[in-house]
Amino acid sequence: MNLVTVSGPPSSGKTAVILKTIDSLQKRGLEVGVVKFDCLYTDDDILYEKAGIKVKKGLSGSLCPDHYFVSNIEEVTQWGIKEGFDLLITESAGLCNRCSPYVKSITAVCVIDNLSGINTPKKIGPMLKSADIVIITKGDIVSQAEREVFASRVNQVNPGASIMHINGLTGQGAYELSTLLYDEKVEIKTLVGEKLRFSMPSALCSYCLGETRIGESYQMGNVRKIDMSDKKDEK
Amino acid sequence: MITVQDMQNQSIADLFEQYPFLPGFFEENTLQVNGQINEKLIDYLKFLDDEEEAENRAIDKDQFLNSMTIYISQMLEFLGEDEHDGVYSISILPGTNKSGEAEQFGELKISKSEIVCIVGPTGSGKSRLLADIEWVAQNDTPTSRTILVNEEMGDKKWRVSSGHKLVAQLSQNMNFVMDLSVYEFLELHAQSRLVEDIEGVIAKIIEEANKLAGEKFELTTPITSLSGGQSRALMIADTAILSKSPIILIDEIENAGIDRKKALDLLIGEEKIVLMATHDPMLALMGDKRIVIKNGGIHKVIETSDEERKLLVDLERMDAVVQNMRTRLRNGEIIKKEDIGF
Numbered sequence: 001m002n003l004v005t006v007s008g009p010p011s012s013g014k015t016a017v018i019l020k021t022i023d024s025l026q027k028r029g030l031e032v033g034v035v036k037f038d039c040l041y042t043d044d045d046i047l048y049e050k051a052g053i054k055v056k057k058g059l060s061g062s063l064c065p066d067h068y069f070v071s072n073i074e075e076v077t078q079w080g081i082k083e084g085f086d087l088l089i090t091e092s093a094g095l096c097n098r099c100s101p102y103v104k105s106i107t108a109v110c111v112i113d114n115l116s117g118i119n120t121p122k123k124i125g126p127m128l129k130s131a132d133i134v135i136i137t138k139g140d141i142v143s144q145a146e147r148e149v150f151a152s153r154v155n156q157v158n159p160g161a162s163i164m165h166i167n168g169l170t171g172q173g174a175y176e177l178s179t180l181l182y183d184e185k186v187e188i189k190t191l192v193g194e195k196l197r198f199s200m201p202s203a204l205c206s207y208c209l210g211e212t213r214i215g216e217s218y219q220m221g222n223v224r225k226i227d228m229s230d231k232k233d234e235k
Numbered sequence: 236m237i238t239v240q241d242m243q244n245q246s247i248a249d250l251f252e253q254y255p256f257l258p259g260f261f262e263e264n265t266l267q268v269n270g271q272i273n274e275k276l277i278d279y280l281k282f283l284d285d286e287e288e289a290e291n292r293a294i295d296k297d298q299f300l301n302s303m304t305i306y307i308s309q310m311l312e313f314l315g316e317d318e319h320d321g322v323y324s325i326s327i328l329p330g331t332n333k334s335g336e337a338e339q340f341g342e343l344k345i346s347k348s349e350i351v352c353i354v355g356p357t358g359s360g361k362s363r364l365l366a367d368i369e370w371v372a373q374n375d376t377p378t379s380r381t382i383l384v385n386e387e388m389g390d391k392k393w394r395v396s397s398g399h400k401l402v403a404q405l406s407q408n409m410n411f412v413m414d415l416s417v418y419e420f421l422e423l424h425a426q427s428r429l430v431e432d433i434e435g436v437i438a439k440i441i442e443e444a445n446k447l448a449g450e451k452f453e454l455t456t457p458i459t460s461l462s463g464g465q466s467r468a469l470m471i472a473d474t475a476i477l478s479k480s481p482i483i484l485i486d487e488i489e490n491a492g493i494d495r496k497k498a499l500d501l502l503i504g505e506e507k508i509v510l511m512a513t514h515d516p517m518l519a520l521m522g523d524k525r526i527v528i529k530n531g532g533i534h535k536v537i538e539t540s541d542e543e544r545k546l547l548v549d550l551e552r553m554d555a556v557v558q559n560m561r562t563r564l565r566n567g568e569i570i571k572k573e574d575i576g577f
Binding site: 024027098100114115117118121122125126129130133139140141142143144145146147148149151152153155156157158159160162163164170171172173175176179198199202 | 262264290293295301365370375377394395400403404405406413420424428470473477478
C-alpha cells in the first residue's frame, strides 16, 4: 500500500482537491481510502462516502491535533492494509502554523490557498517548508499577478517542492497530481520505527491538564512569558 | 555547481553581494541578520544548534542550507535565460475524445503573436485541453494528446516549477484581493520577477492599462477600489508585460468594459501565444483559427475565412456604436435614434 499525508490550513480546499484526485486514481482502477483528522467537528466523511470512498474519521477534541495524528498513524496504516487499499490518503487540518505532521518516508502534500495572503507562506512552519508537493488552490478568483507572487513566496520557503495549481471546483490539475501520488513499487507495511520530518509543537503545563484559573501560582511545567521589556528582540 | 559546503563558509555579506536576491530569501524564512552580516553563514546559524531554539523557530539548519542552495541554483538559471530560450510555438498532436475515438486533425501548431479561439459548450472539454497544454502532455493524460514546445518534446520543468509556468490565465471571475495601491502592487509583482528597471516597467503597464480602460486611474488608486473594467485592464496590461508565461489563456472576457481589440493587440505585441475561450462573435473572428471542442475532443479546427474577416469590419462598427453610447451615457448625455448610424 502507498500512503500520502495531506495537510493544510482550514478551508484551504484539501477535501475538494483529494476528492477530484481520487476520481482520477479510481479511473486507473486503484482502490483508495481516506482517513480524515480534525479537531472538534467534521462532516467531510459524508462527502467521501457519497463519492463511494471508504473513510474513517478521528477527532482530536482537547488534544493537540498533531500529537493525536502521530499517535494514531500506525493504526490508521494497518486499517488501510487490512482494507486492501492501493493508496491511503490521510487528511488533516493544520490548526496552528507550527504543525508538523509529515513522516520522513511518506509523500507529504501541503494545500494552501491564494486567498490566505502573501505573507502566509512566511508564517507557516514545517507543514509548508518540509512538504514534497505544495498545492495552491483558488487561483481562479485572484489575478494572474497575485498567483505569480504567491507561488514565488511559496518557492522561497520551500524551493525543493513541486508546486502545482489545482482548481478544486473544476478539478483542473487534479489528474496531474494523481500521477505523482501512486508508485506501484512502493509497499508500506508499517510505520513503526519511522521518524517525523520535524519535531511537533510541544507543551506540558498546568493548562494542558485542565487548569482554568489565571495567575502565576497556577502555572506549572512548560511555561513561557512574553518579553515586555523595552529592548529590541534581535532575531 | 553550488554546494552547501561552499556556501556555509562564506560571510553573509559576501553571499548577499554575489546573490542580490538572497536577502529576500532570508526575510521570507524569518531570519534577520542585523549586526551579524559579516559573520560566516555557518557561524551565524549556530544559534540553531540549540535544540530548543530550533524547535521554537521551527527551522532546521540543514534543511535551511539545502533550501538556500536549491534556491540560488534556481535563481541563477532563471536569470541566465535570455530571449533565445523562449517559447516561440506550441503544437498539439491529436489524441482521443471521451468515447475513445481519434481526434480529426493533424498537428496543430500555434506560434507567437497568434490568436486561437476555443469554442464549444460548457463541459465539452475546454478545461482538459488547457490542462493538457499546461502539463505539456506526453501521451500521458486521459486524452492521450501530446504537446510539443518549439516543435520538440516538452521539458518537464514546465510541470511543477513556480518560475516556469507555460500558461497565464485571465478570466471574468478574477479579482484583486491584496490591500495595496496600483503602484505597490506592480512593484511587488516586478520584484518577484527580479525585474531590474522596476520604475520603467510600472510606467509602461499603467500607460497601457489606461489605454484599455474606459475610465483612467492613477498609480495611487487602491487596487481593490478599481472598477470591473479598470481591474480587467490592469490585469491584462500586467500579464502582457510582466508575466513570464509565454501562453495567455483568456476565458470569457466579454462585456468587461474595456477595449477588447486593443487588449488583444497589446498581448500580440508582447509576443504572447493567445488562447481565448469565447463565443463573442467579434472576439472569435479576431482569431486566426478556432478550435471546436465536442465530447471531450477537438472536433474541428477552422481557419477564419475571408468572408468572416469582412464581417468582422461590420461587427467592429456595431461594437463601436455600443461603446460610443456607453461613453455618452457615462457623460450624462441623451441617446438618440441617429446614434445607431445604420
